[in-house]
Amino acid sequence: MPLNAVIEARGLSKVFHTTVRRPGLGGALRSLVSPERVAKVAVRDVDFRVGRGELVALLGPNGAGKSTTIKMLTGILTPTSGEALVAGVVPHRDRERNAHNIGAVFGQRTQLWWDLPARESFAILRDIYGVPEDRYRERIDEYDELLELSEFWDTRVRHLSLGQRVRCDLAASLLHDPPVVFLDEPTIGMDVVVKEQVRRFLRHQVEERERTVLLTTHDMTEVARLAERVVLINHGRIVLDGPLQEIRRRFGGTWQ
Ligand SMILES: Nc1ncnc2c1ncn2[C@@H]1O[C@H](COP(=O)(O)OP(=O)(O)OP(=O)(O)O)[C@@H](O)[C@H]1O
Ligand SMILES: [Mg+2]
Incomplete structure (x- = not known):
């Protein structure tokens, strides 16, 4: 366990309440009159800590609760119970301070303005976060060198390929130099060459910039190349927290 935890989840739980729709016309009418409410426990009593400069992979099958956990740690969702603490801030309570401390990428959804070229979104984010012009230029140059963005950053985001768009999202999430970064499927839709480029980029961010990264x-292959530590989650519960070798030992052939 890291001593100086930058990301901390303490007994974190999230229950979603939804209404189920019964089948058929009769069912639909009955659902309208007396909706059947069901509770879904997406995350259950999750505890873990990530230390400064650590890169940890949160793994698990579809529906395990990874994105829900990240949404609570980024302040998008309020936990049903338990507490999240990120760089000393309770994310959902102090969203503004939290926004300055963290960068976040949700591979499945862009944070950029859909109708603007990516470079214009970068400029808007620069103004929102008050990044000084010289720093902004330095960072843009660095991210362009590592992620090769300039060949498409003048194209509207809606016309970018998935892999191009996520690379722009990655750069955008780091423009304000946050110490903590959450990446939910950051290499989705990327070909193997670009995936490797992004991994090098992330390693650079951790080793040279001492950022703390939690990714899903x-x-x-990505986990093996990037993360020394893995938190494995299934049905909302942590089933393993340890070095990658331990997963390999415990799950053998089913994990690469
Ligand atoms: N807003 C919501 N309302 C109701 N149920 C939800 C909501 N968001 C997530 N869930 C449910 O919570 C569970 C966990 O979802 P979550 O998105 O955290 O999984 P995940 O581990 O990120 O999966 P994936 O690998 O597919 O991205 C799922 O059963 C999902 O259906
Ligand atoms: Mg997810």
Whole structure:
């Protein structure tokens, strides 16, 4: 366990309440009159800590609770119970301070303005976060060098390919130099060459910039290349927290 935890989840739980729709016309009418409410426990009593400069992979099958956990840690969702603490801030309570401390990428959804070229979104984010012009230029140059963005950053985001768009999202999430970064499927839709480029980029961010990174992925090659520590979650519960070798030992052939 890291001593100086930058990301901390303490007994974190999230229950979603939804209404189920019964089948058929009669069912639909009955659902309208007396909706059947069901509770879904997406995350259950999750505890873990990530130390400064650590890169940890949050793994698990579809529906395990990875994105829900990340949404609570980024302040998008309020936990049903338990507490999240990120760089000393309770994310959902102090969203503004939290926004300055963290960068976040949700691979499945862009944070950029759909109708603007990516570079214009970067400029808007620069103004929102009050990044000084010289720093902004330095960072843009660095991210362009590492992620090769300039060949498409003048194209509207809606016309970018998935892999291009996520690379722009990655750069955008780091423009304000946050110490903590949450990446939910950051290499989704990327070909193997670009995936490797993004991994190098992330390693650079951790090793040279001392950022703390929590990421999710379904790509075990990525985990092997990037993360020393893995938190495995299933049905909302943590089933393992330890070095990658331990997963390999416990789950053998089913994990690469
Ligand atoms: N807003 C919501 N309302 C109701 N149920 C939800 C909501 N968001 C997530 N869930 C449910 O919570 C569970 C966990 O979902 P979550 O998105 O955290 O999984 P995940 O581990 O990120 O999966 P994936 O690998 O497919 O991205 C799922 O059963 C999902 O259906
Ligand atoms: Mg998810």
